[in-house]
Amino acid sequence: MDDGLNDICLRDTSGWSFAALPAVSARDKIMSAASHLFCNHGFAATGIDTILSRAGTAKATLYHHFRSKEDLISAVLEVEGKTWRNWFFGRLAEVDGPAQARLLAVFDVLEEWFSDPGFYGCPFINAVAEFDTGNDAVRRAADLHKEYLITWLKAQAMEMKIADVTETARSLAVLIDGAIVAAQHSRDPSFARTARRLAECHLASVQSGAEDGRSAKRLK
Amino acid sequence: MDDGLNDICLRDTSGWSFAALPAVSARDKIMSAASHLFCNHGFAATGIDTILSRAGTAKATLYHHFRSKEDLISAVLEVEGKTWRNWFFGRLAEVDGPAQARLLAVFDVLEEWFSDPGFYGCPFINAVAEFDTGNDAVRRAADLHKEYLITWLKAQAMEMKIADVTETARSLAVLIDGAIVAAQHSRDPSFARTARRLAECHLASVQSGAEDGRSAKRLK
């Protein structure tokens, strides 16, 4: 599943002085600049020349590494997704305790994400919103990203011995998407906590159902 | 609040023959074409010439009615929002019964919306995703739209005598946003029902809490 040795660090490089950093390839500079600009100002609105200017590289270099702008967009989405998932699932792996604690911690980690001053929403939600019917590669990338998430959610739900793991995974996915969009629009990270309470409510309900009324109010 | 006499019908006009329809102004044709193209193919990706070609109008006419493309985008968002809210709240007004039934019916109406073959997500979510920091007018339009929704949700919650109406409105807003995004990505309208079950769970929990444990399981 994790196929990456050549991950790229996509942190913001506004300050921009690569003098000290050793051996940052032109390709990496292009990817970093493209990520920042695409995610902050939109894919169609960001021109190749703007990316080159920010990256400080030549145009021929960009077209040496990427066949087209579409190709660059796909590459950026792939790396953005991989970087984000590494961070997200990594943070969740630190949570010890039962699967339920890990599932609820999802929303605490989301709140961390929302609280980043440079938070710009989910690149995949934004990309699908922008291209919709227009770009299949983008949709496929978004589907894949969501599938990784759903798979993880289902695994936790199974560990909790929830009867309908699909229903729980779908519910949590709705809560995650809703929290992301609400936080992006309002710039209020606390929507993660709102979503968390809804998740607690759902998990309590499906657990009490499965355990046949034995201990109806575990969470509260 | 409802200031509109000059609402425009924004239904899809793919077939396109205005011969029979009486007195459709050029402005309306432009608005209709722009709505369809902006919402389906993105705002930046849709050019003025494409809109004119679809509308069958002259360029001078467009710039006679709208100062710029940004101005046209704002006008489209305003009308899209107004049309949608008229439809949405109109459908909900048909629901008789207590406020709780109306709140849950939100998700049935959403499922209707998602089931439209031409469903392209929420124009405001899509627009903010595309422009993010780049366009204040778009953000303000999205904020206003969401405010209308929140106000309605709070009114229903108050009628239910829920203690913390803000918390309930925020929760339902997260569920609505999440359902929209999940349905848009998966093209599966049944995410509305997933969100509905989460809403039922939330309402049951805040109601049983308010009524001091008297009847804990009203909904189920």
Add this chain to the structure above:
DNA sequence: GAAAAATAAGACAAATCTGTCTTGATTTTC
């Protein structure tokens, strides 16, 4: 019917877009 507004058609400008190509310098690799 006359004045005023709305519209069509399209030329035009100035900027911007993606992508190609050339030339020469630098870096890496073996």
Add this chain to the structure above:
DNA sequence: GAAAATCAAGACAGATTTGTCTTATTTTTC
């Protein structure tokens, strides 16, 4: 050290972008 890959700088092409302007026709209004 030589061969190969990578990169910078930028000219260039061809298409497209938004927006202005002109001229003439149609529609509305009074």
